[in-house]
Amino acid sequence: MARKASVSPARRWTLLALKIGLGTAIAGLIAxxxxxxxxxxxxxxxxxxxxxxxxxxxxxxxxxxxxxxxxxxxxxxxxxxxxxxxxxxxxxxxxxxxxxxxxxxxxxxxxxxxxxxxxxxxxxxxxxxxxxxxxxxxxxxxxxxxxxxxxxxxxxxxxxxxxxxxxxxxxxxxxxxxxxxxxxxxxxxxxxxxxxxxxxxxxxxxxxxxxxxxxxxxxxxxxxxxxxxxxxxxxxxxxxxxxxxxxxxxxxxxxxxxxxVRMAPEKPQDSVRYFTDWVMPQLDTLIDEEQAPLDVYTTLDLKLQRTATAAIRANAPQGVQGALVSLDRDGAVRAMVGGLDYISSNYNRAVTAERQPGSAFKLFVYLTALEAGYTPDTAVKDSPVTINGWSPRNSNGRFAGDIDIRTAFAYSINTVAAKLGMEVGFGSVADMARRFGISTTINTHPSMVLGTSEVRLIDMTRAFASVARKGIAVTPYGITKVATADGETLYEHQDDTSRVLVAPWVAAGMTDLMQTAVNTGTGRAAQIGRPVAGKTGTTSSNKDGWFIGFSSGLTTGVWMGRDDNRPVGVLQGGRAPARAFAQYMKVAVADRPVEQFETEVTLPEWQLEPDDEAYGQPDDAGMQVDADGMPIQPDGGEPEDSAAQPVTPGSAPPAEGEAPQRIDQRWIDQVLGREQRKPAPERPRPPQEAPGGQ
Known part of the structure; x- marks a missing residue:
């Protein structure tokens, strides 16, 4: 009988290894x-x-x-x-x-x-x-x-x-x-x-x-x-x-x-980002789509954005920042510049910074006065006044005496603004500012009429735009439509004209005053060869310069100043800000038809024969000035503000820095190219409301 061949140890280990490997492989495959x-x-x-x-x-x-x-x-x-x-x-x-x-x-x-x-x-x-x-x-x-x-x-x-x-x-x-x-x-x-x-x-x-x-x-x-x-x-x-x-x-x-193969050009990342940074957070309030890719269509005009950026950079004094907001008649933001350079500073001074507006705030003082019964031709008196220990003065230290509302506004006369605020009520002025969209805190100290409450540029521009729209509220917006990548519309902007802030005749009167300020007063540097209405603003020590105005359906606000709030000797609203406004607006309205202002103010019947009860008394004329609040120094006037001096009809407007002139209606109409108007009846005044606050 043959003997079974023995298997060598090496072979046994090899077979065992193969079996283990095969088993492991099978187990691994199963796993x-x-x-x-x-x-x-x-x-x-x-x-x-x-x-x-x-x-x-x-x-x-x-x-x-x-x-x-x-x-x-x-x-x-x-x-x-x-x-x-x-x-x-x-x-x-x-x-x-x-x-x-x-x-x-x-x-x-x-x-x-x-x-x-x-x-x-x-x-x-x-x-x-x-x-x-x-x-x-x-x-x-x-x-x-x-x-x-x-x-x-x-x-x-x-x-x-x-x-x-x-x-x-x-x-x-x-x-x-x-x-x-x-x-x-x-x-x-x-x-x-x-x-x-x-x-x-x-x-x-x-x-x-x-x-x-x-x-x-x-x-x-x-x-x-x-x-x-x-x-x-x-x-x-x-x-x-x-x-x-x-x-x-x-x-x-x-x-x-x-x-x-042509590549698409890189998109601009500079001043446009001020606008996109402002507009994109608004998506959350307009739509609830959080996953699908979106196309957001905005109001921004790239040509005007480039023009605005160039205007701010060209006119801002050395070491000074600048901002600009430009609104179409319905509130569409056509240009927004939040600073000189987005790359070096993405802080948006157009919508975030809160600065004192100076005399630009007088918009609300005069709106309140017009609504209370004043007209552009109402006689007032530029004379010393003291309100609860505060004595505003004009920058030249002089007083013009008997003038009218139009002259007082055109030359930004502080004493008249203070008297108007005292008569209509400082609380009423604050209410008017809030009515027109000022969202920051507004104090009611007497000096508030000179713009001592801090505001945002976009809010001030919005207020002026509402005047330009004849008293209808303007809300700034930047998004016209939101759609998915497939073209489904998720949101589309609808213009709202339902909110009337003031009567049309009040807005027309305010436009009359602002047009005069540009044609003959502190805002002459903002002239662009077509009708412009606007107002300058300069704060104490020239820390802030403003110009806000409108023409041909476009309202533009310009602010300049230092981020550290230090004084800038050459900064006045009627200079660099007004020049930047003019440089921008000449391009911005070039393709728009020239629009004449409707400044022939037609008063409602109850205003034609006013009585004492129509105007009432100041709300809070007795309010004390807070010790840490607004300035009460006698030199708290604005550098651009001056007293008015008499002038003969037909004479030329004063040069920048000279004492302003008193302008009668005939001379105003001649400068503005309007037909001669009969002066409106002077508003009767109770004895306690006489100009001068005495």
Missing amino acids: VVIAVVIAMQSLPSFESLKSSPNGQMIRVHAADGSVIVSLGPSYGRWLSYDELPDTMAKAMVSVEDKRFYMHPGVDPIGLVRAGWVAYVRRGEGRRLQGASTITQQVARNIFLNNSYSFGRKLKEMILALALERKFSKRQILELYLNKVYFGGGAYGVDAASRKFFGHPATNLSLGEAAVIAGLVKAPSRYSPTADAEATVGRAGVVLDVMEENGDISRAERASVRLED
């Missing part, structure tokens, strides 16, 4: 299958995966429709597989995963090749690279992160296998092309196409598709905005690979001139 099945069960539906995570793309458009800035991650419009250009899909598959249609989610050939490269270069400290398939990239982008570890790589492979089991190749490629990051904040081919070429991905040429496909490998390195030469070089590699893989012919490759 992977189980993991893949579990992963499949937990995967969301395809529709759920299409939602855009990690933020919302918002494209902000100017009034002409051009995109001025893109905010947040850019996801563009979701393109179905059938909408994707065939060249885009081929370019991406060729350069990123040429065996995409053959592997089950993980590419064994690619793994082996990447492993061999890693082994050969093991001394260089390089990790496993080049082995991720498109499906793995989808898994990583949606479910994982970019941190590198063996555990994360294993999860990525399992998820890729699960994705291949649950979804078709077309669906996976659709997910990939709509979610992969291309740099510059753009996620997906549509966002990348819009950002880099300025048009939807459905219109991509072969050269453009090659540029986009080449970005995935290193978005920051190959981004057109970072290195255009590197972008073109990488796109050439993509085209060569496509030809090698048979996705394009040699003739097609030769026909592409990458140097002719």
Whole structure:
């Protein structure tokens, strides 16, 4: 009987190792299958995966429709597989995963090749690279992160296998092309196409598709905005690979001139950002869409924005900041400048800074007086006055005596403003300011009539715009429409003309006063060759300079001053701010028809024969000046304010800095080009309300 051959120990160990290895492999395979099945069960539906995570793309458009800035991650419009250009899909598959249609989610050939490269270069400290398939990239982008570890790589492979089991190749490629990051904040081919070429991905040429496909490998390195030469070089590699893989012919490759591919210009990031920083937070109050990409259409006129920026920079004295807000007749913001340079300071002085307006605040004093029965021709007296220990004076230290309201406003006479405030009530003046949109705290000390309460430029501009609109409230707005990337309108601005702040005749009277201030008074530097109405403002020690005015349906406010609130010797509202206003407005209204002001004031019947009861007494004329409040020094007048002096009709207006003249109605009408008017009947006054406050 033959003896059984003995098995050598080495062979036994080898067989044992093989059995263990086979068992381990089978166990591992079973574990992977189980993991893949579990992963499949937990995967969301395809529709759920299409939602855009990690933020919302918002494209902000100017009034002409051009995109001025893109905010947040850019996801563009979701393109179905059938909408994707065939060249885009081929370019991406060729350069990123040429065996995409053959592997089950993980590419064994690619793994082996990447492993061999890693082994050969093991001394260089390089990790496993080049082995991720498109499906793995989808898994990583949606479910994982970019941190590198063996555990994360294993999860990525399992998820890729699960994705291949649950979804078709077309669906996976659709997910990939709509979610992969291309740099510059753009996620997906549509966002990348819009950002880099300025048009939807459905219109991509072969050269453009090659540029986009080449970005995935290193978005920051190959981004057109970072290195255009590197972008073109990488796109050439993509085209060569496509030809090698048979996705394009040699003739097609030769026909592409990458140097002719035109990139969309970079959007401006300077002063426009003052506007977008102000307007974008308003979205939360207009719509509740937080995921879908949005197109926000705004009121900003890029030409006027550039003009406004240039006007502020050209006229602001050295070391001084400036701001400008320009509103159309319905409140549309056409230009907004929050400072000299957004890059160095993004603090928006147009909408955030609170500064004393000086005599620009007299708008509310005179509005209150006009509503109480005064007219532009009402006689008043420029004489010394003391109110609860406060004695305002005019900057030249003189008093003009008997003048009218029009002259007092044109030359910003402080004593008259103080007397008017005392008569109509300082509380009433504060109420008028709040009625016209002043949102900051307004004190009711007597000196408030000279603009000692801090205000915002946009609020003051809004108030003047409401006067220009004949007393109808104007609310500044910057968004005209909000729509999804698919074109669905979520919001559209509607003009509201229902709020009437003052009667039309009050607004007309105020316009009369402001037109006179520009034509003959402190605002002459704001003249632009067509009717302008406005008011200057200068605070004590020349810390702030203002000019706010309107013409041809456009209202513009200008402020200048130092951020540290230090005095600026040369700063007066009638100088640099008024000149900046004029420089801007000459361009802004050039294409608008000339509009004459309706300054022939028609009073209501009850005003024609006023009686004492129509006007009442001051609300709070007896209020004490707070010890830490408004200035009570005798030199608290504005540098631009002066007393009026008599002048003969027909004489020229005084030069800047000279004592102003008293102007009779005949001379006013002659300067403004109006027909001669009969003076309005003088408003009767009770003895206790006589000018002078005595």
